Amino acid sequence: METENAKTPKNDPAGQAQMRKGVLELCILCVLSEKDAYPSEIIEAMKDSKLIVVEGTLYPLLMRLKNEGRLAYEWKESTSGPPRKYYKLTPSGKELLQELYSSWNELVGSVDQIVKKYSSHIL
Amino acid sequence: METENAKTPKNDPAGQAQMRKGVLELCILCVLSEKDAYPSEIIEAMKDSKLIVVEGTLYPLLMRLKNEGRLAYEWKESTSGPPRKYYKLTPSGKELLQELYSSWNELVGSVDQIVKKYSSHIL
DNA sequence: TTTACTACTATGCATTGCATGGTATTAAAA
DNA sequence: TTTTAATACCATGCAATGCATAGTAGTAAA
Numbered sequence A, B: 001m002e003t004e005n006a007k008t009p010k011n012d013p014a015g016q017a018q019m020r021k022g023v024l025e026l027c028i029l030c031v032l033s034e035k036d037a038y039p040s041e042i043i044e045a046m047k048d049s050k051l052i053v054v055e056g057t058l059y060p061l062l063m064r065l066k067n068e069g070r071l072a073y074e075w076k077e078s079t080s081g082p083p084r085k086y087y088k089l090t091p092s093g094k095e096l097l098q099e100l101y102s103s104w105n106e107l108v109g110s111v112d113q114i115v116k117k118y119s120s121h122i123l
Numbered sequence C: 001t002t003t004a005c006t007a008c009t010a011t012g013c014a015t016t017g018c019a020t021g022g023t024a025t026t027a028a029a030a
Numbered sequence D: 001t002t003t004t005a006a007t008a009c010c011a012t013g014c015a016a017t018g019c020a021t022a023g024t025a026g027t028a029a030a
Helices: A015-019 A023-034 A038-049 A053-066 A093-122 B025-033 B037-049 B055-065 B091-122
Strands: A070-075 A084-089 B073-078 B084-089
Touching: A015 A023, A015 B091, A023 A038, A023 A053, A023 A084, A023 A093, A023 B091, A038 A053, A038 A084, A038 B055, A053 A070, A084 A093, A093 B025, A093 B091, B025 B037, B025 B055, B025 B084, B025 B091, B037 B055, B055 B073, B084 B091
Parallel strands: none
Antiparallel strands: A070 A084, B073 B084
């Protein structure tokens, strides 16, 4: 019968976008573990490590983490524009950071194992 | 106004599921780079590296890769049950494997950089 | 014939990255 | 004062994927 399901994706040719899923959350919590920051600061910090994040990604993510109780924020005045929302980790947010960190390390370990096992056929 | 958008997720507490997105594709292509295999074999190979994959995930993924021309398959008889679909990499599939491999290494590099930068606050 | 096992297929949901467009506040320019 | 630009935050909808769930079908054993 030869069914034709599972449509083919359109963009994201090298799969970068999909691989980022779940990882941005870890990175953002990481950045906030050092000091409170407002969105643009977070974007800059990520960019320094070649992880480009845009507003359309970051704002919903911060909103979600705040709704989950992982983050809190407070308004602070700015000398050059409108006031800013400074986000900070809550205790629950620190727990999540630990968990995500563990998950990430596990994943890297697993993938590395597979890649190394078959690397002779890749290179 | 304090809008309440960005609903909170329900399961997947430590974010493992989300982090796997895009990575399974790399791993499956990796496994197939060594030798042709049918779905259950792939699942076993992944399990050896602690990457649990289930049918509901694997079959649609194989179907998609085949529709994209990354994989091909041929039926082979089995001594203990119905015939099996043996999947193999096409040239295009080998290219994708290279690209995903690069993307993965870049991502790991970026995340490592962020995590290391702030690791004193995590531990 | 019935049961159990293996293998493949189909459907729908939840989550997240992101494109897009919008609103509000402040400061500088005209 | 009014206009413009820059900064910052918010809302909506789409695309993609992992996975739960349920179904179909072929083979072999009871």
